[in-house]
Amino acid sequence: MKRNKFIVIGSGRLGSNIATSMSELGEDVIIIDAQDDSFRKLQESFSGYQVVGDATDLTILENSYIKHAKTVVITTDSDNVNIYLAHICFYVYNVPKIFVRLSDTDKGKLLEGTTIKAIYPFNLSYSEFMDLNVGEEDK
Amino acid sequence: MKIVITGGKHEADYIVSKLKKEHHHLIVINQDRDFAEYISANNDIDVFPGDPTKAYVLSDAEGQNADVLLALSDSDTDNYITCITAKKLFNVKRTVAKVKNPKNVELFKRLGIDSVISSTYLLAQTILNESSVENIIKTLSIEDEKIVMLEIGVEEDFSIVNKRLMDIEFPSNINISCIFRDPHVIIPKGDTLIKADDKLIIITTPNDQDEIVEYIQKRK
Numbered sequence: 483m484k485r486n487k488f489i490v491i492g493s494g495r496l497g498s499n500i501a502t503s504m505s506e507l508g509e510d511v512i513i514i515d516a517q518d519d520s521f522r523k524l525q526e527s528f529s530g531y532q533v534v535g536d537a538t539d540l541t542i543l544e545n546s547y548i549k550h551a552k553t554v555v556i557t558t559d560s561d562n563v564n565i566y567l568a569h570i571c572f573y574v575y576n577v578p579k580i581f582v583r584l585s586d587t588d589k590g591k592l593l594e595g596t597t598i599k600a601i602y603p604f605n606l607s608y609s610e611f612m613d614l615n616v617g618e619e620d621k
Numbered sequence: 622m623k624i625v626i627t628g629g630k631h632e633a634d635y636i637v638s639k640l641k642k643e644h645h646h647l648i649v650i651n652q653d654r655d656f657a658e659y660i661s662a663n664n665d666i667d668v669f670p671g672d673p674t675k676a677y678v679l680s681d682a683e684g685q686n687a688d689v690l691l692a693l694s695d696s697d698t699d700n701y702i703t704c705i706t707a708k709k710l711f712n713v714k715r716t717v718a719k720v721k722n723p724k725n726v727e728l729f730k731r732l733g734i735d736s737v738i739s740s741t742y743l744l745a746q747t748i749l750n751e752s753s754v755e756n757i758i759k760t761l762s763i764e765d766e767k768i769v770m771l772e773i774g775v776e777e778d779f780s781i782v783n784k785r786l787m788d789i790e791f792p793s794n795i796n797i798s799c800i801f802r803d804p805h806v807i808i809p810k811g812d813t814l815i816k817a818d819d820k821l822i823i824i825t826t827p828n829d830q831d832e833i834v835e836y837i838q839k840r841k
Binding site for chain 2: 588
């Protein structure tokens, strides 16, 4: 089985931008969102596939070639949904690379024992603030 | 037993009232403030208002090391997260999730939830069982109902499977006249083996009928 798909779940600002960039880099991208109008955020250079549907339904995931995924990026607006989907991708479909966005840093504990990588906007903003603040004080 | 009950409306209220009578140590968590108060007043018990998918809520409610956790909210995903949090972070021994989507029964089990309950799934199982019961026995009375002919489908866990007829201690007044083993029809002898999925055509009397059906359907 060839794993060559790059799947993005959740077409918000982050998801749609990742999907567009990876598509520009030549990846075979599939983006899933429950709402049709979320795909408006995709740039014109996006040349992948759009799937409208609830990704927590396995039929939708399988129709989106989850079995052929080399990477899945999960960015829906619910941490619970994101972790649930990450677990499904890891334990059921053995996707090699899984990235998941989490607002609540505590939830990261549920990813222990897996190779799932979490992205925490909180941590990123916080360290950015600390860096910026240090830069200011040096002046 | 220490039992944690999270989410749910009337089912939570019912389960709390049942379990309370049996003097279990109950911890009740409900995100809906009004319903939390209702359950609390109805059952004379403390209810923690909060979101059970958050680790600090389970921690504040002292749910660690519970024997069982039941997740009864209307969201399958939330119930999954509650159960996994309880198992991974709070050493809860058994987790039970309610699901709306019957397809999630197998999935949740595969992901490590101990028991998964779907009313639709149970309903479907019940209907399947009921219809198989109807299929198992067809009877035909002949000679003014003094003789009955039964047709019984053999399932793989029946104790008579893979035994020779002569080695089975059948009740009295039984004659296995014919075995239908698709596509063959076998007129059995003493050394004929009974196999799963066979259909046995049996001649007996109305008085012995119940005992025979019960004997043949005995499971291993």
